[in-house]
Amino acid sequence: QVQLVESGGGLVQAGGSLRLSCAASGGTFSRYNMGWFRQAPGKEREFVATISRTFGITDYADSVKGRFTISRDKAKITAYLQMNSLEPEDTGVYYCAADSDSIATIDPRPDYWGQGTQVTVSS
16 A cells, blocks of 8 residues: 655745655555646646656646656655746645556546645745
8 A cells, every 4th residue: 555645835925936745655666657736726636747657757737837847766765846936826735646557637546645735825
């Protein structure tokens, strides 16, 4: 049973930066594709970014391209989301996901979800 624990969320002004971490335990990290999703109040959970388990191939939502960077550190068994030039529209709960298969960007149903970390961007 894989456990995912997110951290690094908080309150930041528009234009600022945050780095989210997703620490994995209980499984073989290299077996899983990793992803980040977010959910704003009153809205559905939406895709942010994914990174593949083998070659580290990344994919991003259009709304975050050029501002966010997803990465993974096999030694630390952690995935990261570096968020720069944050906007109020980036506010929401950010969730880490892990799947031994590819992670769907629409209606995602990964093997595992983290508990989420709140990101609030003030204008």
